[in-house]
């Protein structure tokens with residue numbers, strides 16, 4: 001297939017690109033490299049087209065000609081930034097998605113696979129949370145922006161017959177991780193291997209999953225294969241367990257072969273959250289995706305452990 005990956009130089013996007021190239025797809029990457037890295041694309045660079053494009057401000061319609069499917073992974077994924085600069089979430093996650101959809105419509109491309117998030121559920125009262133859970137009530141600007149993007153995509157399905165898959169990811173980790181708690185802990189411990197500051201009260205419990213499982217999920221449910229015309233399908237993606245932030249810290253210390261590190265908790269905000277908008281408990285039901293033949297290979301601890309090892313070696 002001829003495919004475009006927006007945000008293809010990022011953490012998840014670059015792994016997806018590697019997998020698509022392995023499958024023999026013809027891949028074009030659109031990225032402005034604000035957080036993506038050219039180095040992440042080295043493995044596939046001879047077999048892909050790379051365009052340095054800012055999706056918000058540049059015209060990229062020419063790159064969509066003849067394309068069958070767009071993986072839209074470009075976004076600002078930093079939940080914390082949304083609380084101080086909500087306009088960034090609106091621009092990068094909502095406006096950019098609208099621009100991608102409209103450019104696709106103009107170019108006659110109607111298949112989209114979207115990288116959404118568990119944060120669209122807000123503080124779910126059913127754990128593990130299924131896709132049918134409602135009402136969707138995100139508590140962060142990031143979650144709100146992704147939900148708004150999903151609604152735009154649904155609108156393009158209803159009005160213009162798009163076929164869409166939205167993948168609601170838990171916390172994805174793995175080689176090339178460039179943000180998130182595992183990344184933060186490794187960096188902090190490199191600076192000070194005696195003491196680690198942990199945001200919140202330490203009881204936040206979340207599901208982590210490996211980027212290998214992330215990419216296999218994206219390929220397991222391609223809109224070209226599973227959606228009928230005008231259909232929008234949402235799938236949760238994650239591992240089948242959750243660990244608390246202290247277990248993440250223990251796992252990172254273990255991977256970095258550090259003993260006796262003292263943990264200092266900030267206490268957090270709003271009842272022990274790491275930051276405003278931080279969901280305290282997250283575990284997704286992945287039964288729907290499993291019914292399509294997908295299964296995660298790694299549990300939360302294995303995923304965090306291998307990520308911490310990769311980060312510790314790289315930096």
Ligand SMILES: NC(=O)c1ccc[n+]([C@@H]2O[C@H](COP(=O)([O-])OP(=O)(O)OC[C@H]3O[C@@H](n4cnc5c(N)ncnc54)[C@H](O)[C@@H]3O)[C@@H](O)[C@H]2O)c1
Nearest residue numbers: 007009010011012032033034035036055074075115169172
């Ligand atoms: N990593 C996770 O745990 C996680 C969880 C849930 C959802 N997601 C979603 O998955 C997707 C990929 O996330 P990631 O973790 O790989 O983040 P990332 O920051 O590594 O990737 C985002 C990519 O998009 C590019 N980009 C951002 N704004 C752009 C713009 N305006 N124009 C062109 N390129 C732009 C960046 O340069 C980067 O390469 C995002 O949509 C994110 O919201 C990630």
